[in-house]
Amino acid sequence: MTAFDFPYPVMTAEAEALRSEVRAFLDEELGALRAAGQYIGWTHADPEFSRKLGARGWIGMTWPKAYGGGERSATERYVAIEEMLAAGAPVGAHWTADRQVGPLLLGHGSEEQRRLLLPGIAAGTCYVAIGLSEPGVGSDLASVKARATPVDGGYRLSGTKIWTTNAHLSHYAVVLCRTDGEPADRHAGLSQLLVDLKAPGIEIRPIVDMTGAHSFNEVHFADVFIPEAMLIGTRGNGWVQVSGEMGSERSGPDRFLSSFAVVEALVRRTREEPTDERRAAVGRLVGHVAVLRRLSASIAEMIRNGEDPTVQGALVKDIGTALEQEIPEVARRLFAIEPSPLGEDPLAALVGSTLLASPSFTLRGGTREILRGIIARGLGVR
Amino acid sequence: MRELFDRETVRRGSSGEWLAESWQAIDALGLTQALVKEADGGPGIDPADAADMLRLVGYWAVPLPLAEAMLGAGLLAQSGMAVAGGPMTLAPPHRTTVALEHRGDGWFADGHAARVPWGRCAATLLLIAAAADGPCLVALPAGLFTVKEGANLAGEPRDDVRFNTSLPATAVQPIGMTADDVHAAGAALRTVMTAGGVQRLLDLTLGFAAEHRQFGRPIAKFQAVQQNLAMLAGQAALCRAASDMAAQALFARDGRVAIAMAKARAGEAAALAAHLAHQVHGAIGFTEEYDLHLYSRRLLAWREEYGNEAEWNAIVGQACLDSADGAWALITRHGGFAR
Ligand SMILES: Cc1cc2nc3c(=O)[nH]c(=O)nc-3n(C[C@H](O)[C@H](O)[C@H](O)COP(=O)(O)OP(=O)(O)OC[C@H]3O[C@@H](n4cnc5c(N)ncnc54)[C@H](O)[C@@H]3O)c2cc1C
Numbered sequence: 001m002t003a004f005d006f007p008y009p010v011m012t013a014e015a016e017a018l019r020s021e022v023r024a025f026l027d028e029e030l031g032a033l034r035a036a037g038q039y040i041g042w043t044h045a046d047p048e049f050s051r052k053l054g055a056r057g058w059i060g061m062t063w064p065k066a067y068g069g070g071e072r073s074a075t076e077r078y079v080a081i082e083e084m085l086a087a088g089a090p091v092g093a094h095w096t097a098d099r100q101v102g103p104l105l106l107g108h109g110s111e112e113q114r115r116l117l118l119p120g121i122a123a124g125t126c127y128v129a130i131g132l133s134e135p136g137v138g139s140d141l142a143s144v145k146a147r148a149t150p151v152d153g154g155y156r157l158s159g160t161k162i163w164t165t166n167a168h169l170s171h172y173a174v175v176l177c178r179t180d181g182e183p184a185d186r187h188a189g190l191s192q193l194l195v196d197l198k199a200p201g202i203e204i205r206p207i208v209d210m211t212g213a214h215s216f217n218e219v220h221f222a223d224v225f226i227p228e229a230m231l232i233g234t235r236g237n238g239w240v241q242v243s244g245e246m247g248s249e250r251s252g253p254d255r256f257l258s259s260f261a262v263v264e265a266l267v268r269r270t271r272e273e274p275t276d277e278r279r280a281a282v283g284r285l286v287g288h289v290a291v292l293r294r295l296s297a298s299i300a301e302m303i304r305n306g307e308d309p310t311v312q313g314a315l316v317k318d319i320g321t322a323l324e325q326e327i328p329e330v331a332r333r334l335f336a337i338e339p340s341p342l343g344e345d346p347l348a349a350l351v352g353s354t355l356l357a358s359p360s361f362t363l364r365g366g367t368r369e370i371l372r373g374i375i376a377r378g379l380g381v382r
Numbered sequence: 383m384r385e386l387f388d389r390e391t392v393r394r395g396s397s398g399e400w401l402a403e404s405w406q407a408i409d410a411l412g413l414t415q416a417l418v419k420e421a422d423g424g425p426g427i428d429p430a431d432a433a434d435m436l437r438l439v440g441y442w443a444v445p446l447p448l449a450e451a452m453l454g455a456g457l458l459a460q461s462g463m464a465v466a467g468g469p470m471t472l473a474p475p476h477r478t479t480v481a482l483e484h485r486g487d488g489w490f491a492d493g494h495a496a497r498v499p500w501g502r503c504a505a506t507l508l509l510i511a512a513a514a515d516g517p518c519l520v521a522l523p524a525g526l527f528t529v530k531e532g533a534n535l536a537g538e539p540r541d542d543v544r545f546n547t548s549l550p551a552t553a554v555q556p557i558g559m560t561a562d563d564v565h566a567a568g569a570a571l572r573t574v575m576t577a578g579g580v581q582r583l584l585d586l587t588l589g590f591a592a593e594h595r596q597f598g599r600p601i602a603k604f605q606a607v608q609q610n611l612a613m614l615a616g617q618a619a620l621c622r623a624a625s626d627m628a629a630q631a632l633f634a635r636d637g638r639v640a641i642a643m644a645k646a647r648a649g650e651a652a653a654l655a656a657h658l659a660h661q662v663h664g665a666i667g668f669t670e671e672y673d674l675h676l677y678s679r680r681l682l683a684w685r686e687e688y689g690n691e692a693e694w695n696a697i698v699g700q701a702c703l704d705s706a707d708g709a710w711a712l713i714t715r716h717g718g719f720a721r
Contacts, residue, residue, distance in 0.1 A: 004619060008626065009719040019714065086710040260710065267702045267709045274703065280692055283699030284650075286709050287643035290717035294623040297719060312619075319616050373605070375612035379588060381602040 009297035045092035054124025068119035108233030190238035251313030256320025311378030395445025422459035433629035440578025468505025475561035501541030577625035
């Protein structure tokens with residue numbers, strides 16, 4: 001049989017206890033907004049909220065205590081983050097640092113780098129942007145043009161990164177660049193650098209997205225000095241490292257819960273104005289989420305077992321993001337609303353903001369087509 | 383399973399022939415007893431392991447009423463009833479109407495059951511009836527019911543059965559599961575079989591795409607075909623997750639919502655999977671001679687049995703409306719993974 005192995009997900013009593021704790025916290029923090037029909041969304045950056053989570057030990061939950069982590073189980077982390085995402089908690093500020101930079105540094109970073117960043121990340125005060133994409137370099141990441149030239153004591157980095165989410169409020173960025181060889185060498189000769197965004201020679205320009213928000217940026221590096229100690233892992237091994245990092249980037253519940261607030265809003269509205277069609281449509285969406293959640297939790301289990309979740313992660317993200325895009329469409333079929341982010345009707349407002357954001361769901365973190373390519377490779381046909 | 387159900391055997395069974403030898407072999411292996419609880423004298427197999435077997439039934443398109451026999455054997459053991467040997471099937475509880483009356487020392491049963499899997503071949507037909515003091519199981523031996531033959535979309539025998547007969551006291555016994563419970567259990571078993579069937583579609587389609595050539599190369603080398611294969615693999619993964627969810631909820635006290643989610647989700651995924659598998663196969667997959675339809679037709683047919691997507695989605699939807707703390711809380715309550 002050719003099915004991908006999805007290990008049986010686990011749930012523990014500790015994790016369920018934590019769920020209640022996180023849920024109570026979120027009710028308190030977001031309850032008033034929610035009652036007013038407002039919803040924030042996980043991509044929203046709110047440093048104050050991040051600090052509160054840090055104080056509770058809900059960032060870097062599985063990391064060693066020596067680095068400010070909580071040494072909690074992968075299952076507990078899974079439960080905490082799924083609760084936050086389902087509630088639309090504004091976790092954007094620390095999200096990438098917690099999701100992928102921490103694991104990257106624990107896997108490949110030096111002791112110095114870990115001590116420099118991890119405690120701050122876990123406290124919810126240090127944010128790290130991801131510098132992969134460049135103008136003209138998107139899906140074909142191996143063609144990055146940013147170049148770090150070895151000099152005395154380190155490197156000089158030149159180039160441009162684009163779509164860099166939250167660079168404007170981040171302290172560091174992990175930048176994929178070429179340290180060795182030529183563009184024709186493709187994957188060989190790429191490295192990851194940990195860049196202090198306050199360093200001289202860096203310019204961060206905002207890019208406003210189609211929702212009207214400023215969350216991503218263009219970041220220019222003009223001959224920026226990067227100390228040798230800020231090379232992550234092995235020089236020239238950047239591709240391997242970044243591939244592992246993308247495995248954790250793609251596989252979490254953030255890849256199917258982006259529109260979940262719409263589902264909750266649909267339930268509330270259907271309660272007020274029930275019809276058979278609405279009941280069935282809402283039940284269908286909830287069932288879809290529940291089954292995907294099982295696959296997603298199973299990936300958390302893979303990570304815990306030290307297995308490579310690249311293909312499974314791509315599969316869950318492909319199906320999950322399609323669902324995220326379908327949810328607002330279902331909502332507008334069920335209720336005669338005019339979606340608009342500024343609408344007074346809470347459902348219309350939520351569907352409006354979700355619809356506007358939805359093109360990004362199947363782009364960010366690897367496009368749908370690229371994900372399917374990864375799955376096809378996993379099936380052995382590529 | 384693979385040896386018992388080679389291509390030729392599956393085709394004979396799929397054309398409606400009763401595979402008496404295969405049935406005996408399966409029965410002798412004890413597979414029909416897999417859902418009999420240890421307390422009732424069964425092997426005490428974890429429902430998840432029983433589901434593994436049933437997934438193979440879907441994978442190999444086993445043309446026998448094994449799910450019904452397994453479920454029926456579990457109910458029978460629970461009731462403490464003994465029946466004659468031979469093939470047994472279970473009438474779909476939501477398609478069954480039985481009027482039961484005490485007569486003398488025994489009973490009189492009048493009613494009918496629609497879409498009974500392999501009713502025509504059953505030595506024993508089990509029915510769920512609602513008696514005044516709770517649900518009971520009724521065992522009708524062959525000869526006491528008449529059969530009008532029918533079939534589902536896949537050509538699997540689904541017969542309409544009528545009866546109007548006296549029964550001994552021993553043929554009716556109370557059980558701890560209502561018609562709704564058995565309906566849900568049947569849905570869970572179809573979900574598991576669906577996961578097996580979709581897995582088979584994936585395997586067949588991958589094999590075909592690697593071998594079949596156009597434009598001088600295997601079609602698996604075309605990106606558009608690869609994307610279809612990736613989507614098909616996604617449907618297989620979804621069905622497997624739904625199957626695990628359903629198996630875990632089988633016989634659980636409030637397993638109904640989980641089964642509802644799983645059955646509806648798997649049904650939708652199975653249809654897309656069938657569509658993708660046929661697309662990749664081209665015209666050959668549309669022929670009677672090629673085996674693909676043995677699986678794709680069953681998958682489409684099973685969507686309708688023990689409740690279709692609309693029925694189960696509505697149940698999940700109602701559960702959401704009833705869930706004071708909302709949809710997410712419902713998901714975490716019912717979609718759990720603890721074994
Ligand atoms: C909201 C948002 C936030 C983001 N945040 C970050 C960030 O923080 N850091 C960062 O580095 N990047 C970020 N990105 C960029 C993201 O990673 C890229 O958008 C993505 O990798 C695709 O690259 P592209 O946009 O250049 O599109 P392209 O790669 O040019 O793709 C255009 C189209 O062509 C298709 N295509 C490309 N190659 C193939 C192929 N081989 N086969 C089939 N189809 C193909 C794509 O699927 C797509 O449909 C973000 C993007 C968004 C939308």
